[in-house]
Amino acid sequence: MGAAVSPSAGAPSGRAPAAATGRVLTGAHRALLVAGFLVNIGTFAVYPYLAVLLRERLDVGMAQVGVVLGAATLVQFASAPFTAAFAERVGLRRCLLLATVLYAVGAATYLAGADRPALTVLALFLSCGAGSLYSPAYRGYLVQGATPEQRPRAVSAGNAAGTLGIALGPVAGALFLDDPGRLFAATTVLYAVLAVGHVLLPPERAEPSEPAGSPEPAGERPAVEPFRRVLHGLAVTPFAVTVLTHYVYMQFYQYLAVYAEGRLSAAVLGAVMMGYALGLAVLQPLTAGWVGRTRHATAMAVGFSCMALAMVAFATGRTAGVALGAVAMSVGSAVLFLRNDLEALARSRRSATVTFGQQRLAVGVGALLSGVVGGTVYGVFERAELLAGFWLVVAAQCVLLPPLVLAVARGGARRARRAARR
Numbered sequence: 530m531g532a533a534v535s536p537s538a539g540a541p542s543g544r545a546p547a548a549a550t551g552r553v554l555t556g557a558h559r560a561l562l563v564a565g566f567l568v569n570i571g572t573f574a575v576y577p578y579l580a581v582l583l584r585e586r587l588d589v590g591m592a593q594v595g596v597v598l599g600a601a602t603l604v605q606f607a608s609a610p611f612t613a614a615f616a617e618r619v620g621l622r623r624c625l626l627l628a629t630v631l632y633a634v635g636a637a638t639y640l641a642g643a644d645r646p647a648l649t650v651l652a653l654f655l656s657c658g659a660g661s662l663y664s665p666a667y668r669g670y671l672v673q674g675a676t677p678e679q680r681p682r683a684v685s686a687g688n689a690a691g692t693l694g695i696a697l698g699p700v701a702g703a704l705f706l707d708d709p710g711r712l713f714a715a716t717t718v719l720y721a722v723l724a725v726g727h728v729l730l731p732p733e734r735a736e737p738s739e740p741a742g743s744p745e746p747a748g749e750r751p752a753v754e755p756f757r758r759v760l761h762g763l764a765v766t767p768f769a770v771t772v773l774t775h776y777v778y779m780q781f782y783q784y785l786a787v788y789a790e791g792r793l794s795a796a797v798l799g800a801v802m803m804g805y806a807l808g809l810a811v812l813q814p815l816t817a818g819w820v821g822r823t824r825h826a827t828a829m830a831v832g833f834s835c836m837a838l839a840m841v842a843f844a845t846g847r848t849a850g851v852a853l854g855a856v857a858m859s860v861g862s863a864v865l866f867l868r869n870d871l872e873a874l875a876r877s878r879r880s881a882t883v884t885f886g887q888q889r890l891a892v893g894v895g896a897l898l899s900g901v902v903g904g905t906v907y908g909v910f911e912r913a914e915l916l917a918g919f920w921l922v923v924a925a926q927c928v929l930l931p932p933l934v935l936a937v938a939r940g941g942a943r944r945a946r947r948a949a950r951r
Contacts, residue, residue: 560726590908615662635652636713764876773930832864844919
């Protein structure tokens with residue numbers, strides 16, 4: 530989009546937007562849901578095993594692997610506010626197309642990097658760059674025209690489609706774990722086909738920069754903020770809670786595969802990760818109505834309690850415990866991921882696309898903390914041969930950190946509002 534306008538601007542007379550007719554997901558939206566599903570199959574066939582792949586190809590310890598993963602993920606998510614603003618200017622469909630092309634290049638670079646560690650790292654950063662382009666545009670395309678009451682359904686549908694891809698991706702990755710070359714060849718072809726599919730998406734409708742109910746009319750502000758103001762209008766509290774959510778979540782996703790080596794077979798781990806993702810895909814749409822109505826603090830209490838239970842279960846190191854932990858993570862993630870995004874959309878003074886970009890930055894900060902802090906702590910417990918203690922430490926953080934983060938974030942938000950009124 531070059532400049533944001535009202536939904537009716539330029540539309541034929543008598544044609545109602547999707548929100549007015551009660552239709553949340555159009556045919557184009559459903560096609561994009563399929564694309565999001567396939568993108569995540571390719572992405573998560575690789576991602577859960579990156580720690581193992583990097584340790585083998587780079588021949589380094591877990592602390593160094595954690596730093597590489599954290600830095601690459603930060604690049605992906607820290608650039609999301611800029612890629613979201615970029616998508617507003619060039620159009621969501623074009624941004625989605627560019628992202629799938631970059632995904633294909635990244636997969637091909639993984640394939641070429643089997644004996645070249647530098648290419649493996651480059652491929653990781655290319656894939657993260659593609660994710661930075663794709664995610665805000667994907668979510669922004671899906672919520673266009675949706676009212677605040679319809680947003681839980683639209684957001685949860687997008688998350689569920691992506692999560693189904695997450696469910697199948699680790700299974701595909703586990704099947705090809707002994708032959709990464711075939712995996713990267715297959716993902717290269719997949720992303721090339723998706724790039725062609727994105728060419729066929731219709732252009733998105735324009736949307737106002739300010740959400741309905743904003744205290745200031747959209748016409749009194751520039752429709753598209755300059756790039757230097759990509760964080761203008763940040764929703765502080767959901768941003769901070771999203772950082773904490775993904776700090777905890779990414780420790781589960783980055784280190785469980787390494788922890789499971791020698792404890793679970795690759796096939797069992799793949800099934801557990803698939804079960805987690807399927808649970809998330811099913812639970813989020815089913816609970817979308819309740820999550821949309823509940824207070825943020827209540828959602829935090831439910832979500833982080835479930836994550837704490839999951840970490841305690843992982844500490845057992847047994848198949849039943851890891852499976853139980855995956856179920857608890859499904860519930861906690863379903864509640865927190867959706868509620869954090871809905872809270873950000875409700876509190877932000879920016880377009881949905883930019884708001885999602887800001888939320889992706891929060892995810893990146895959490896992932897960086899997980900990679901740097903989590904990787905270091907994991908290494909300490911690994912050297913002490915007390916890896917169960919790592920998961921118990923994370924469980925304790927799930928209990929102690931949320932009230933502290935919520936209090937600090939709310940205080941900061943109040944100070945920011947007072948400063949803005951002066």
